[in-house]
Amino acid sequence: MEYEQLKLDNQLCFRLYTAARLTMGAYHPYLDPLGITYPQYLVLMVLWEQDKQPVNDIAHKLFLETNTVTPLLQRMEKAGLVKRTKGKEDTRQRIVSLTKKGIEMREQAKHIPECLSNEIIQITREEEEFVRMIPSLDKLIQGLKKQQTNQKH
Amino acid sequence: MEYEQLKLDNQLCFRLYTAARLTMGAYHPYLDPLGITYPQYLVLMVLWEQDKQPVNDIAHKLFLETNTVTPLLQRMEKAGLVKRTKGKEDTRQRIVSLTKKGIEMREQAKHIPECLSNEIIQITREEEEFVRMIPSLDKLIQGLKKQQTNQKH
């Protein structure tokens, strides 16, 4: 079986890729009414935890590149969720802060994590094994992140 | 802690999303020389396993929508990897088949899965716990897929 490994069935990455897409899809019923996308929801969670952050910090916390986050923030600014102001000590920075609308959305989003986890329990009849995946995923993420930032030089 | 669950740290989906992106990134050093992307690699794996499939079958095996796969295949056709011919019994179908170039690429790609799994082992110093994630991810994928196809009516 020379090509046995080249089968979809045997591949972890394909499963991660698919699981991530479908899980993001599961957020649709909750995010559509708020008029936001999943990546925008991630940005909001970062800002709800700590308001007024430069683009770089947000990107770093989401493991995204700034050239992904910048247009994302521009769309969110157009939607009235955030403001982007020039930094005071460092004028190269853009400090991103929540608008009233962005702050208030936290209240509406409060129950989303619980809803999602309930859905996953209902779908899979098992929560424990997903909680158990978390440390493994973290290890993978940290390792890949380190590896890939090293590769850039 | 009213908003405790609205923290990135507590979310499985964010980890899946990030792990999937970074893992796809880990394929870059192997796929760039072949001139293909990760989703194109997935399509090739589907066709290597069984040549001459309609668009719908490919999309279904990858858990993607046909309106994602169609442009993907068009790009792959332009790159000379696949041919798309009209179906004979059902002329609505487009049968996708590998070209010589597409077939030959299998030989060059043969070692990619092994390389990737070696990298993950090296990065995380542990393979077992990732292998253990596979059934959980499959359960999640199957459950979400069923749920989301039901939701469409």
Place this chain on the structure above:
DNA sequence: CAAATTTATATCGTTCACGATGCAAAAGTA
């Protein structure tokens, strides 16, 4: 202090991903 380098962000081009819509062929129905 001037020049070179680094840093923070933005812009551009390409590829996904997918909802909405369109269209022609096939299948089901009156």
Place this chain on the structure above:
DNA sequence: TACTTTTGCATCGTGAACGATATAAATTTG
């Protein structure tokens, strides 16, 4: 057989994701 519905694929528009590149401000260096 005519009509309706379904199916298979394509097109369009929007929003990511990211490599490459640009630009201005800060930092380092000579």
